[in-house]
Amino acid sequence: MKTESGMFDRIFNIMNYTFLIALVVITLYPLLYVLFASLSDSSQLLANKGLLWKPVGFSLDAYKSVLANPGIAIGFRNTLFIVVFGVIVNLFMTALGAYVLSRKNVMWNKVFMFLIVFTMFFGGGLIPLYLMVRGVGLLDSLWSTILPFAISTFNLIIMRTSFMGIPDSLEESAKIDGANHFTILFRIIIPLSMPVIAVMILYYAVDKWNGWFYASVFIKSRELFPLQLVLREILIANSTESMSAGASAADRFQIGETIKYATIMVATVPILCIYPFLQRYFVKGVMVGSLKG
Numbered sequence: 451m452k453t454e455s456g457m458f459d460r461i462f463n464i465m466n467y468t469f470l471i472a473l474v475v476i477t478l479y480p481l482l483y484v485l486f487a488s489l490s491d492s493s494q495l496l497a498n499k500g501l502l503w504k505p506v507g508f509s510l511d512a513y514k515s516v517l518a519n520p521g522i523a524i525g526f527r528n529t530l531f532i533v534v535f536g537v538i539v540n541l542f543m544t545a546l547g548a549y550v551l552s553r554k555n556v557m558w559n560k561v562f563m564f565l566i567v568f569t570m571f572f573g574g575g576l577i578p579l580y581l582m583v584r585g586v587g588l589l590d591s592l593w594s595t596i597l598p599f600a601i602s603t604f605n606l607i608i609m610r611t612s613f614m615g616i617p618d619s620l621e622e623s624a625k626i627d628g629a630n631h632f633t634i635l636f637r638i639i640i641p642l643s644m645p646v647i648a649v650m651i652l653y654y655a656v657d658k659w660n661g662w663f664y665a666s667v668f669i670k671s672r673e674l675f676p677l678q679l680v681l682r683e684i685l686i687a688n689s690t691e692s693m694s695a696g697a698s699a700a701d702r703f704q705i706g707e708t709i710k711y712a713t714i715m716v717a718t719v720p721i722l723c724i725y726p727f728l729q730r731y732f733v734k735g736v737m738v739g740s741l742k743g
Contacts, residue, residue, distance in 0.1 A: 479501075481718070484711050484714050484715060484718075485711075485715060486503070486504060486505045486506075487505075487708065487711040488512055488712040489512075490505045490507055491506060491507030491509045492509070492511070492708045495507075495707060495708060509708070512709045512711065513712045513716070515709050515712070516709060516713050517716070521672075521675070521680050522677070522680060522716065524675065525677035525681075526677055528592060528674055528675060528676045529678070531592055532592055532658050532661070533655055533658045533659055536658040537654045540600060540602070540605075540650070540654040541647070541654070543600040544650060545640060546635070547601055547610075548606055548612075549639060551563060552613035554618075566606065567603065569603055570603045570604065576667070580667060580668070583598055588668070590668065590669055590670050590674065591669075592669070592674055594664070594665075594669065595658075595661060595665050595676070596658075598664075599664070602653070602657075605650055605653055608646060608649070608650070609646055613639055613643060616638075616639060616642055616643070620638055621634055621638070621639075624638055655721065656721055659677075660721070661678065662676065662678035662682055666679055677717050678717065680713075681714065684709070684710060685713075685714075
């Protein structure tokens with residue numbers, strides 16, 4: 451029996467590892483394809499048929515053209531502003547809301563939670579949101595992509611669940627020592643909740659970095675375009691002429707293909723670099739919601 455059990459375990463492990471390796475390849479290959487294409491020679495890339503397993507005719511011309519484009523630099527600047535100040539506003543507002551909702555003696559706590567969760571299923575729509583942003587004077591401003599989205603309901607629930615898991619005795623001891631609610635939150639609750647704070651930073655940062663839709667609705671000035679809007683313009687509107695000036699029409703088409711891939715890599719790699727610094731907190735933080743509701 452032990453021999454048969456051990457054989458089935460080995461078969462299961464082989465099948466499991468095979469499936470996971472295939473899943474990794476399927477997930478990772480599109481990014482590798484973009485990387486290889488961005489490093490390829492434009493004419494050889496267009497002549498290539500099928501999958502790419504390495505750069506075809508290694509060339510850095512596409513990256514030189516992308517990095518020389520002033521629109522990319524402006525987009526980076528605007529996106530960094532949105533990410534940095536957006537994450538600060540998101541964390542501050544989410545922490546305040548989660549702290550209040552996690553206290554057991556707050557009046558109408560369940561009513562507030564019901565109304566907050568209700569917004570996850572029903573919203574006012576885009577037109578009321580646009581009218582509100584215009585009414586408060588945020589239209590055509592980078593703050594229009596930050597302030598109206600100061601709190602994510604899903605992230606608020608995760609942080610609230612984390613705060614509820616901290617023993618009440620710590621709060622009671624702090625109150626005896628004369629601590630107010632801000633002291634308890636920022637000097638006791640948040641330091642003990644660093645795993646979930648790290649997850650919130652990652653969630654909010656990725657959302658701000660990849661956001662383009664609301665920026666396209668609220669922002670009209672090109673000097674305020676975030677990086678994703680610049681990338682969208684390059685990919686959808688095929689506007690690579692400014693980065694391939696001086697070339698013939700045929701050459702511009704060829705160079706434009708590799709420029710698109712290079713722009714994708716330039717817009718993707720920075721946010722990928724954040725994850726390794728938050729990895730040790732990530733698994734523990736995302737499990738918070740499954741431990742206590």
